[in-house]
Amino acid sequence: MGFGLDRTCRDPRRGIVLVLVFLLGSLLGGCRPTPDATPNRRAEKPQATSAPAAQTEVGTLEIWANGEEFIREGFVSKDGWTLSFDEVYVTLADITAYQTDPPFDPESDQALQAQAQAGLPGPITVNLVTTPEERALLGSVEAPFGHYNALSWRMVPAVTGPAAGYSLWLKGTAQPQGGSEGDDLTFVLRFDQELAFTCGEYIGEERKGFVRSGQGADLEATFHFDHLFGDGELPPEDGLNQGALGFAPLAALATDAGSLEVDWADLREQLSSAEAEQVLEILRHLGHVGEGHCREIAADS
Template sequence: MKRLFPVFVMVIVLAAVVLSGCGSNNQQGAQTGTSGEPSVQTSGETQVGTLEFRANGEDFVRQGFVSKDGWAITFDHVYVNLADVTAYQCETPYDAHEGGEPQAAVKVSLPGTHTVDLAEGDENASPILAGKVEDASAGQYNAISWNMVKAASGPAKGYSLVVTGKAEKDGKTINFAIKNEKEYSSAGGEYVGDERKGVVQEGGTADLEMTFHFDHIFGDAETPADDELNVGAPGFEPFAAIAENGTVDVDMTALKEKLSPEDYQKLVDMLLTLGHVGEGHCHCEVL
């Protein structure tokens, strides 16, 4: 019996160790699930919010303005047809003067093509919503690119840009429809304006803006005549000069034939400067 007692004690100790080990394994199983695989950790999931893409013709389109050569212009419709609209989270700020596509690990694109009327609403209307992406990764989108392409259908069918309205000067009224069949790609950096845009927070909504400066085409009477803007802009007088029975209805092909070479080249050049990001410049190319 004296020899059996130590053996008996050793058996008891070994049994306790085995049971302890089984208990430990059961506790681990409770933490990882019955499959033995780690449970999903929500803290590591990508945070998302909503990013809206808006187009803005500014007060020039909403309220009208006086051209560099004295024509009071108001707009009925300003249709732009947008495609391949993409926002970027760039580590290095995009330089529009260098051009190229913004480089970013995180980007979000708006599917489809979207015809927007920049003249929609009253004179105090907000920038027009082109579309939105509701699962955009959180962070600051500090660059944007888009294409302006010919519409396949709708009020701008066959054109990337359709501008209609009237111009008045010295008791004379000209109704106009200026249509552009050329296509463009534009890219710009961070929005330049009174507020910061493009900052998406988890569950929140932010917006980016594609801004179109139509004073670049017609000039602005409130800007000095020798300003770069007015020197480069054709103004409205060249369009008025080709009016027939008080109406101008032309596309770029017709304008190339009817305008002077100098005025046509000014128009071609200034159309490349139409797109902005607020007051920030864009790099633009003809497609």
């Protein structure tokens, strides 16, 4: 009989060998990973962020810049100077919103893994003080549906306008503690550093960045100027005030009574090296997304 089955039937040990060989083949075959095993497992996982299939549809994503109430309404610095601002210009370029998976964590060393992105090339210069709304609109972009949980931008020198040549330009008035109007000090601070911020999800009263059908979404580049001047409403030992420069070291640079106009080159020359380094460190952490932190990629000194 063919295939030697008659011999196998006569000798049970040959049957056992054949069964073992069959089992061996089955085991080895079972060790091979199923090609689509991983995609299936991921498909079963509930996703809070956008599904790739929905990315063919697009919606509108607005991107804003915000200097917070500190800039719009003024505040008291950690060393008692009452600050009010007339114009504060920032210039942003390569403004990009991302859908990231896993969600980008700026506090970690992980790289940003974008599933989709949309952006404004810029450069765009906005005044954070005199805006019709609380924030300054940088622009609107068409963006695939999904949750934009990361935002990056570069602060670059402005090309035109009063802030031309500077990435950050502040003009305002400062009044010392217990002083009168005659003691006012007008100031212009100009910074030409190019900074790059990569941030995680916007953190605020509500979550932002969900581009959906029939629903507008927005993100925000937020600048925390209390990190530079400190906050007089907080105790001196508060961590924010401990790290802030305050305004007194700047006021001490005023050349004549009632006016101060300096750029970064002046500051680097006239401030102590520790204070100059402190200013650089503060600028590296000026960019936020609401209350969420950012990772500063590079800073020119």
